Amino acid sequence: MxxxxxxxxxxxxxxxxxxxxxxxxxxxxxxxxxxxxxxxxxxxxxxxxxxxxxxxxxxxxxxxxxxxxxxxxxxxxxxxxxxxxxxxxxxxxMQMVFQDPYASLDPRMKVRDIIAEPLETYHVCKTKAETTHRVLELMQAVGVPAEFLNRYPHQFSGGQRQRIGIARAIALQPxxxxxxxxxxxxxxxxxxxxxxxxxxxxxxxxxxxxxxxxxxxxxxxxxxxxxxxxxxxxxxxxxxxxxxxxxxxxxxxxxxxxxxxxxxxxxxxxxxxxxxxxxxxxxxxxxxxxxxxxxxxxxxxxxxxxxxxxxxxxxxxxxxxxxxxx
Known part of the structure; x- marks a missing residue:
């Protein structure tokens, strides 16, 4: 602490x-x-x-x-x-990590877009390339391999999905x-x-x-x-x-x-x-x-x-x- x-x-x-x-x-x-x-x-x-x-x-x-x-x-x-x-x-x-990693991620969105959504909402990055670079940094921080950038939630295990949810939660440095x-x-x-x-x-x-x-x-x-x-x-x-x-x-x-x-x-x-x-x-x-x-x-x-x-x-x-x- x-x-x-x-x-x-x-x-x-x-x-x-x-x-x-x-x-x-x-x-x-x-x-x-x-x-x-x-x-x-x-x-x-x-x-x-x-x-x-x-x-x-x-x-x-x-x-x-x-x-x-x-x-x-x-x-x-x-x-x-x-x-x-x-x-x-x-x-x-103030961000939130939800209980159900299966329900908290949009099945129609790729990992890149899920993590990038808060960055884009608050206009944190100036370019798409900068956003992608930040998403890759967040994926590395939570232990999700970079090659999974364009995968969909259904292609991950429960633990991996929760890591993605955590990456999304820390994206805005709350x-x-x-x-x-x-x-x-x-x-x-x-x-x-x-x-x-x-x-x-x-x-x-x-x-x-x-x-x-x-x-x-x-x-x-x-x-x-x-x-x-x-x-x-x-x-x-x-x-x-x-x-x-x-x-x-x-x-x-x-x-x-x-x-x-x-x-x-x-x-x-x-x-x-x-x-x-x-x-x-x-x-x-x-x-x-x-x-x-x-x-x-x-x-x-x-x-x-x-x-x-x-x-x-x-x-x-x-x-x-x-x-x-x-």
């Missing part, structure tokens, strides 16, 4: 994101009062169960989705209500890249190659990553800090060392217990299993959104929403933060 750890690149305050449904008076509450700070040069991971709002948050932070309420500042500038024309110079500095589960659709043998590539590129270009994932072993490898989400709420934010060694939110503790163990002796140890169903985002429970599944919940948890507050050097949203969940 960069030495400028405490230089704030992006900050979100009180972010809400709602989606209207086809049914009258029915709203999906995808994000609720999310506060988040992203420091320059770090990798901040978003983790949680499917449907908890990770991808929605990633897209909302870079204005691919409009926030219902709240504000996002990028290098001190409020981009939430900024007009498109004014936002355009900042937009090129400051921030949102990586939306970039290795979950890849074979395990290929995942490590792509993760190592992301780390190398981060050092080379000084990138900041918002890394969305659900595989906690991947998160442990790639992340500097981890933000745990449940049902559109932030439960806990901490360094990965703090989070994996001593979770302070009960939901985080259950996630840690779900990590598969390679040691057969540890595999047989008693492990806590989270019971119950995830509440509907259409009808959020009162109080703490996790209290209906939490075995440690008190009466207060069912009536009062816990604030995300600092506790022992990290941020936790729990009335019983700091207690032992063993």
């Amino acid at each position: 960069s030495e400028v750890k405490h230089e704030v690149l992006l900050q979100a305050k009180g972010i809400y994101k709602n989606f209207e449904t086809s049914k009258k008076d029915q709203t999906v509450h995808a994000l609720t009062n999310v506060d988040l700070t992203l420091y320059r040069g770090e990798t901040l991971a978003l983790v949680g169960e499917s449907g908890c709002g990770k991808s929605t948050l990633g897209r909302t932070l870079i204005r691919m989705l409009p926030a219902t309420r709240g504000s996002v500042t990028f290098e001190g500038q409020n981009i939430t209500a900024m007009k498109d024309k004014k936002f355009a110079p900042l937009r090129r500095r 400051d921030l890249i949102v990586c939306d589960e970039p290795v979950s659709a890849l074979d395990v043998s290929v995942q490590s190659q792509v993760l190592n590539l992301l780390k190398d590129l981060q050092k080379q270009y000084g990138l900041t990553y918002l890394f969305i994932g659900h595989d906690l072993s991947v998160i442990n490898f790639i992340a500097d800090r981890v933000c745990v989400m449940f049902l559109g709420h932030v439960c806990e934010v901490a360094t990965k060392e703090e989070l994996y060694s001593r979770p302070m939110h009960p939901y985080t503790a259950f996630l840690m217990d779900a990590i598969p163990q390679a040691d057969p002796h540890r595999r047989n140890q008693h492990r806590r299993v989270l019971m119950g169903e995830v509440p509907s985002p259409v009808n959020l429970p009162s109080g703490c959104c996790f209290h209906t599944r939490c075995p440690y919940a008190t009466e207060r948890c069912g009536t009062e929403v816990p604030e995300l507050r600092e506790w022992d050097g990290r941020m936790v949203a729990c009335h019983r933060a700091g207690e032992n969940w063993d």
Whole structure:
């Protein structure tokens, strides 16, 4: 992680994101009062169960989705209500790597055109030859051979396609890249190659990553800090060392217990299993959104929403933060 750890690149305050449904008076509450700070040069991971709002948050932070309420500042500038024309110079500095390398590349475009598209959109290069030269440099940076310049996406493996997607994302030399589960659709043998590539590129270009994932072993490898989400709420934010060694939110503790163990002796140890169903985002429970599944919940948890507050050097949203969940 960069030495400028405490230089704030992006900050979100009180972010809400709602989606209207086809049914009258029915709203999906995808994000609720999310506060988040992203420091320059770090990798901040978003983790949680499917449907908890990770991808929605990633897209909302870079204005691919409009926030219902709240504000996002990028290098001190409020981009939430900024007009498109004014936002355009900042937009090129925020890019995204998508989950599905098969769906994120246009099958009708050659590799050269896919990677060149952002360069041409922002008129980075003066001539076609200069654009092609830059595309070849980007292909080399991500490990795609130059002779594949005029191939189509269907002629590549999943790992190679994701490398092409990464080349497209770094083409404009962004400051921030949102990586939306970039290795979950890849074979395990290929995942490590792509993760190592992301780390190398981060050092080379000084990138900041918002890394969305659900595989906690991947998160442990790639992340500097981890933000745990449940049902559109932030439960806990901490360094990965703090989070994996001593979770302070009960939901985080259950996630840690779900990590598969390679040691057969540890595999047989008693492990806590989270019971119950995830509440509907259409009808959020009162109080703490996790209290209906939490075995440690008190009466207060069912009536009062816990604030995300600092506790022992990290941020936790729990009335019983700091207690032992063993």
